[in-house]
Amino acid sequence: MGSGAAAADPPLVIEGIRKRFGENEVLGGVSLTLRRGELLAVLGGNGCGKSTLLRCAVRLLDPDAGSARLCGQDLAALRGRSLRMARREAAVVFQQIALVKQRSALENVCCGALAQMSLGRSLSTTAFPTEVRDRAAMALQRVGMLDKAWQRAGTLSGGQAQRVAIARAYCQQATVILADEPVSALDPRAAEEVMELLADLAHSDGLAVLAVLHQPELALRHADRVLGMRLGAFAFDKRPDEVAPEEIEALYVHLHEAA
Numbered sequence: 001m002g003s004g005a006a007a008a009d010p011p012l013v014i015e016g017i018r019k020r021f022g023e024n025e026v027l028g029g030v031s032l033t034l035r036r037g038e039l040l041a042v043l044g045g046n047g048c049g050k051s052t053l054l055r056c057a058v059r060l061l062d063p064d065a066g067s068a069r070l071c072g073q074d075l076a077a078l079r080g081r082s083l084r085m086a087r088r089e090a091a092v093v094f095q096q097i098a099l100v101k102q103r104s105a106l107e108n109v110c111c112g113a114l115a116q117m118s119l120g121r122s123l124s125t126t127a128f129p130t131e132v133r134d135r136a137a138m139a140l141q142r143v144g145m146l147d148k149a150w151q152r153a154g155t156l157s158g159g160q161a162q163r164v165a166i167a168r169a170y171c172q173q174a175t176v177i178l179a180d181e182p183v184s185a186l187d188p189r190a191a192e193e194v195m196e197l198l199a200d201l202a203h204s205d206g207l208a209v210l211a212v213l214h215q216p217e218l219a220l221r222h223a224d225r226v227l228g229m230r231l232g233a234f235a236f237d238k239r240p241d242e243v244a245p246e247e248i249e250a251l252y253v254h255l256h257e258a259a
Helices: 050-057 080-087 105-116 130-142 158-171 188-205 216-222 245-258
Strands: 012-021 024-034 039-043 065-070 090-093 176-180 208-212 225-230 233-238
Touching: 012 050, 024 050, 024 065, 024 233, 039 050, 039 188, 039 216, 050 065, 050 176, 050 208, 090 158, 105 130, 105 158, 130 158, 158 176, 158 188, 176 188, 188 208, 188 216, 225 245, 233 245
Parallel strands: 039 208, 039 225, 090 176, 176 208
Antiparallel strands: 012 024, 012 065, 225 233
């Protein structure tokens, strides 16, 4: 999708990132590489640093130390417009599905291209260029939602709305998709379908997908790699068939102890 780096280069490389909030060190010098064509699932209990890792990866939060390279660009070295341009290579899908409920699914997906439009043109639905509307329709088709293109977003089910949010990210033409607990508010069937979609976007479209999850069973079924986090550090980074049940349990044992 994106063109910011050569196809052979890993689109996201994190090296030694640290992040502290007051006295609490949330990330303790973690490193990872996310490759094209793979879905990497990040597991761990509440407060272990999963979402902070995702936000530091694209400088939605500034890390205290370490670096994040997105499609070959060191985000720490960029400011202002240069940073905004570099971040186009990553699209973020959040747990809380932030669609404009009064606008259609198609109009919401068109917003994935807002960074490529002037502010004045982006404020009016009638100002979306034909090529953007066509791209949005293709994105909806890609996620199996083209038949809902003109349905108001507020009338969609949770699973349908999350698919529209993923279509919006796809319409951005990013290289990396970062999904922060994308299925936590969905019923089991919808969650399964969304994870299948994210895996297919990685495998069929060559995107690099990082998904923060609370559901180990979904990670083990759909991810190419599973990364376990505990207390701001990586406990393991393995293929799903290499992860032992006790390793999963160990990610959450401190939560049981605290309870």
